[in-house]
Amino acid sequence: MNDLLHCWLGLLLLAARSSYAWSATPFNPASVPLAVRSPYVSTWLPQGSGKALNDAWATFYTGGITAWAGFITVDGKPFSFMGTPAADADFEKAVQKSVEITSTQSIYVMTADTVDLTVTFLSPVEPSDLVKQSIPLSYMSLSAVSNDGNTHSVQVYTDISAEWLSPGDGAQPANWTFSDGDVLSHSLSLQNQSNYEENSDMIRHGSIYYSTLNSDSVSYMSGSDKAVRTTFVNSSRLANTQDDNFRNINDNYPVFGYTHDLGDVSDATEPIVMSIGLIREPAVQYIVANNQYQDRSLYFWTQYSSADDLISDFLGDYDNALSRAQDLDDKIKSDAGAISTDYANVVTLSVRQALAAIEITTSKSGDSYDTDDVMIFLKEISSNGNTNTVDVIFPMWPMLMYLNPTLGKYILLPALEYQATGQYPNKYSVHDMGTHYPQAIGHNLGKDEAMPVEECGNMLIMALSYTQKAGDNSLISDYISYFDQWTQFLVDEALVPASQLSTDDFAGHLENQTNLAIKGILGIKAMSEIANTIGDRSTASKYSDIASDYLSQWQDLAASSDGNHVTLNYGNDSSWGLTYNLYADKLLGFNLFPSSLYDQQTAFYKQRGFMYGVPLDSRHTYTKSDWEIWTAAIMSDSSTQDMLISAVASYAANGKNDVPFSDWYETRSGEVSGFRARPVVGGHFALLALDSSSPVASGTTFAASPSATDNSNAGCVLSPPFPFTLLRYLL
Ligand SMILES: *[C@@H]1O[C@H](CO)[C@@H](O)[C@H](O)[C@H]1NC(C)=O
Ligand SMILES: *[C@@H]1O[C@H](CO)[C@@H](O)[C@H](O)[C@H]1NC(C)=O
Numbered sequence: 001m002n003d004l005l006h007c008w009l010g011l012l013l014l015a016a017r018s019s020y021a022w023s024a025t026p027f028n029p030a031s032v033p034l035a036v037r038s039p040y041v042s043t044w045l046p047q048g049s050g051k052a053l054n055d056a057w058a059t060f061y062t063g064g065i066t067a068w069a070g071f072i073t074v075d076g077k078p079f080s081f082m083g084t085p086a087a088d089a090d091f092e093k094a095v096q097k098s099v100e101i102t103s104t105q106s107i108y109v110m111t112a113d114t115v116d117l118t119v120t121f122l123s124p125v126e127p128s129d130l131v132k133q134s135i136p137l138s139y140m141s142l143s144a145v146s147n148d149g150n151t152h153s154v155q156v157y158t159d160i161s162a163e164w165l166s167p168g169d170g171a172q173p174a175n176w177t178f179s180d181g182d183v184l185s186h187s188l189s190l191q192n193q194s195n196y197e198e199n200s201d202m203i204r205h206g207s208i209y210y211s212t213l214n215s216d217s218v219s220y221m222s223g224s225d226k227a228v229r230t231t232f233v234n235s236s237r238l239a240n241t242q243d244d245n246f247r248n249i250n251d252n253y254p255v256f257g258y259t260h261d262l263g264d265v266s267d268a269t270e271p272i273v274m275s276i277g278l279i280r281e282p283a284v285q286y287i288v289a290n291n292q293y294q295d296r297s298l299y300f301w302t303q304y305s306s307a308d309d310l311i312s313d314f315l316g317d318y319d320n321a322l323s324r325a326q327d328l329d330d331k332i333k334s335d336a337g338a339i340s341t342d343y344a345n346v347v348t349l350s351v352r353q354a355l356a357a358i359e360i361t362t363s364k365s366g367d368s369y370d371t372d373d374v375m376i377f378l379k380e381i382s383s384n385g386n387t388n389t390v391d392v393i394f395p396m397w398p399m400l401m402y403l404n405p406t407l408g409k410y411i412l413l414p415a416l417e418y419q420a421t422g423q424y425p426n427k428y429s430v431h432d433m434g435t436h437y438p439q440a441i442g443h444n445l446g447k448d449e450a451m452p453v454e455e456c457g458n459m460l461i462m463a464l465s466y467t468q469k470a471g472d473n474s475l476i477s478d479y480i481s482y483f484d485q486w487t488q489f490l491v492d493e494a495l496v497p498a499s500q501l502s503t504d505d506f507a508g509h510l511e512n513q514t515n516l517a518i519k520g521i522l523g524i525k526a527m528s529e530i531a532n533t534i535g536d537r538s539t540a541s542k543y544s545d546i547a548s549d550y551l552s553q554w555q556d557l558a559a560s561s562d563g564n565h566v567t568l569n570y571g572n573d574s575s576w577g578l579t580y581n582l583y584a585d586k587l588l589g590f591n592l593f594p595s596s597l598y599d600q601q602t603a604f605y606k607q608r609g610f611m612y613g614v615p616l617d618s619r620h621t622y623t624k625s626d627w628e629i630w631t632a633a634i635m636s637d638s639s640t641q642d643m644l645i646s647a648v649a650s651y652a653a654n655g656k657n658d659v660p661f662s663d664w665y666e667t668r669s670g671e672v673s674g675f676r677a678r679p680v681v682g683g684h685f686a687l688l689a690l691d692s693s694s695p696v697a698s699g700t701t702f703a704a705s706p707s708a709t710d711n712s713n714a715g716c717v718l719s720p721p722f723p724f725t726l727l728r729y730l731l
C-alpha cells in the first residue's frame with residue numbers, strides 16, 4: 001500500500017469512528033483545558049473520542065477527579081450541564097451543541113430545551129504583566145439565551161468538591177470556611193498542611209477558593225454532594241447554609257455551591273462569573289548562598305495583602321481580562337494561521353498547558369516584597385516533577401520568546417544565580433534546580449541527572465537568544481564566567497560526545513550522538529557571539545574558529561556513507577534521527593551549518609513520514625511533538641514542513657487518548673507513549689519564534705513598589721526591541 005493511500009484510509013477510518021455529536025472549533029482535542037493556570041490549578045475535561053461537558057467529571061492533569069458540577073433549571077425543569085452529578089430527584093441532561101477552543105478559552109454551548117447556556121472557561125495569559133500572570137486563578141462564566149423566541153425563567157448552579165484539594169486521594173481530612181462580603185468565597189484546605197510537599201502531584205498547602213461577586217440573585221451552600229445538589233434540583237436555589245462537620249474529602253463528599261437566578265431570559269444575559277484557584281504563601285523554596293533556603297512568594301503578593309482583595313480585583317476585572325484574552329487569541333490565531341490552519345490548531349492547544357507549568361515569584365525581606373527580584377520556576381509536569389529542568393525549559397523556549405523574551409531571563413535566573421553561589425560542584429551546567437517541585441534546593445552533591453553536553457549547550461543557546469530578542473546584555477554580562485566555563489566543557493566534550501543522556505532520556509544512553517554534537521557546536525558558536533556582544537573580540541574569534549573547525553570535522557563524522565542523511569550516532573550507517581538541534585542555528589541567526597545539509601535532511605525526512613509523523617530516531621517508531629515542530633521549522637521545503645505539522649495536528653485531534661496534550665506518541669498508531677500536560681508543548685511555537693515580527697510583548701510591568709507614593713510603576717522596564725538582525729549584517 002502506498003503512503004498516500006494508507007493516509008486516506010486512515011482518515012476515513014478516523015471519520016467513521018469519531019462520535020462527536022457537537023460542532024468543534026477548530027477541532028476536538030483529547031482533553032479540553034478548563035481551569036489551567038498553575039501546576040496546582042490544572043483541571044481538564046477528558047473528552048477523548050466524544051465525552052460532552054456533562055458526560056464526565058473534570059480531572060486534574062493526573063486523571064484524579066476534581067469534581068465541578070453544573071445544573072440549570074428552565075421554567076423549573078432541571079438539567080445537568082457539567083460533570084456527572086447525582087441527586088435524589090430527577091433531572092435531564094443538557095445537550096452539548098458546540099465547543100470552541102482558543103488560546104486562552106474553552107467555550108461550550110449546552111442546550112437545555114428552550115435555553116442555550118454558554119459556559120466559558122477563561123484561563124488568562126498575561127505575557128507583559130508579572131502580577132496578573134502570577135495569579136493562580138481561572139474564570140468560569142455563564143450566560144443564557146432563549147432559543148425559541150420566548151422568555152423563560154432560568155437559574156444556574158455550580159459547585160466544586162473538596163477533591164480539588166487532593167485529586168485521586170480522598171482519604172485526606174479537609175476543612176473549610178465561607179466569606180460573605182462584596183465577594184462570596186468558599187475556601188477549603190487540607191487539615192494536614194506542609195509548605196513544600198506534594199501528594200500525588202498536588203501541593204499539600206494553601207486553600208482552594210471558589211468565588212463569585214455577591215448580589216441579591218445569588219445563593220450558596222456547603223454540604224454533602226447529594227444534599228446540596230438535590231436542594232437545587234428540587235427548588236432552583238440553595239439554602240445559604242454551611243456544613244461545619246469537617247471530614248475526609250471522600251466522606252459524604254463535601255461540595256461548595258452557588259446558584260444565580262438569571263430571572264426571565266430572552267436575549268443573552270450578562271455573564272455571571274466565578275473564579276477558581278489555589279492560593280498559597282509561600283510558594284517555592286529556593287537555595288541561596290551558604291546552603292540557606294529562601295521562601296519565595298507568588299509575585300501578585302507584591303500588590304495584594306490578602307486573598308480576598310486579590311479575588312475581588314480578579315472578578316471585577318473579568319470584562320477587561322476577556323477583552324485582553326480575545327486580542328491575544330486573535331494575534332496567535334492570525335500569526336500561526338499565516339503558516340497553516342493545522343499549525344494554528346497545534347499552537348492554540350499548547351498555550352495554557354505550557355504556561356500552567358510556571359510560577360512567577362519574588363522574595364520577601366521582613367514584611368516587604370522585593371518587586372525587582374523576579375524568578376520564574378517551572379515544574380517538569382508528568383515526567384518526574386523536577387524544578388526548572390534546563391532541558392524542559394529549552395523545548396518550551398520558543399513560546400517564551402514569542403510571548404515576551406523577558407520571561408526567558410526570569411526562568412534562567414534560578415539556575416544561574418545558584419551556580420554563581422559556587423555550591424554546584426560539576427563543571428558542566430546543572431540539570432535542574434530540585435528533584436521535587438516546589439523545592440528548588442539545588443544539587444550541592446552534583447548528583448542531579450547528568451546531561452552534560454545537553455545542558456551546557458542549552459544554557460548558552462538560551463542566554464544568547466534572550467540577549468538578542470530582548471536587546472539586553474545584563475544576563476550574559478552578569479554570568480559570563482559560567483558561560484565561558486560551560487563553553488570550555490563543550491570544547492572538550494562536544495565533538496565526540498561520550499556515552500550520555502540527551503534530553504530524550506527515555507531513549508537511554510548513547511555514545512557519539514550526532515544531534516548532541518550539533519548542540520555542542522552551536523553552544524560554542526553562541527559563546528563566540530556572547531563574547532562579541534560584550535566586546536571581547538579575542539574570545540569571540542577563538543570560539544568562532546573552534547565552532548567552524550568542529551563543524552567541518554562533524555560533517556565527516558556524522559554523514560552516512562551513502563551521503564544521503566546524517567546518522568543518529570557516528571559510524572552507524574543505518575541509524576538516523578531528527579536533527580532538531582539545528583533549530584538553534586536558525587533561531588540565533590547563525591546559518592553556520594550549510595544549506596545543503598538542511599536540504600539533505602529535508603529530502604530524507606520526506607521519505608520517512610508515517611501517518612502521525614517522522615519517528616524521533618531509527619531505534620523506535622515513537623516521536624516527540626515538540627521536536628517534530630522544531631524540525632518542521634528548519635525544513636527547506638514547505639511541503640515537508642507542512643507534512644510534519646499536519647501529522648502533529650492529526651495526532652492532537654485523533655481522539656485516541658483523553659489526556660492533556662502528550663508530547664510523546666507513536667507515529668504509526670497515533671497513540672500516546674507516555675507523558676502529558678508538559679510545558680514542552682511551548683516548543684510548538686518554534687516557527688513563530690523565528691518570525692522576525694516582534695513578540696506579543698516586550699519588557700514587563702513590575703508591581704509598584706510598596707514604598708512608592710505615586711502611582712507610577714516603580715521598576716517598569718520597557719526596553720525597545722533591539723534590531724539585532726540588523727546588527728548581524730553590519731558586523
Ligand atoms: C427532592 O424532591 C424529591 C422528589 O420530589 C423528594 O423525594 C425529596 O425528598 C426532595 N429532597 C430534598 C432535599 O428536597
Ligand atoms: C483548618 O485546619 C488548619 C490546620 O489544622 C487550621 O490552621 C485552620 O484554621 C482550619 N481552618 C478552618 C476554616 O477551620
Ligand SMILES: *[C@@H]1O[C@H](CO)[C@@H](O)[C@H](O)[C@H]1NC(C)=O
Nearest residue numbers: 173191192193194197198204
Ligand atoms: C501529615 O502529612 C505528613 C506528610 O506530609 C505525614 O507524614 C503525616 O502522617 C500526616 N499527618 C496526619 C495526621 O495525617
Ligand SMILES: *[C@@H]1O[C@H](CO)[C@@H](O)[C@H](O)[C@H]1NC(C)=O
Nearest residue numbers: 496497511512557569570571
Ligand atoms: C565515537 O566516535 C569516535 C570518533 O569517530 C570513535 O573514535 C569512537 O570509536 C566512536 N565510539 C563508538 C562506540 O563508536
Ligand SMILES: *[C@@H]1O[C@H](CO)[C@@H](O)[C@H](O)[C@H]1NC(C)=O
Nearest residue numbers: 568569572574575576618619
Ligand atoms: C545502529 O543503529 C540501529 C538503529 O538505530 C540500531 O538498532 C543499532 O543497534 C545500531 N548499531 C550500533 C552498533 O550502534
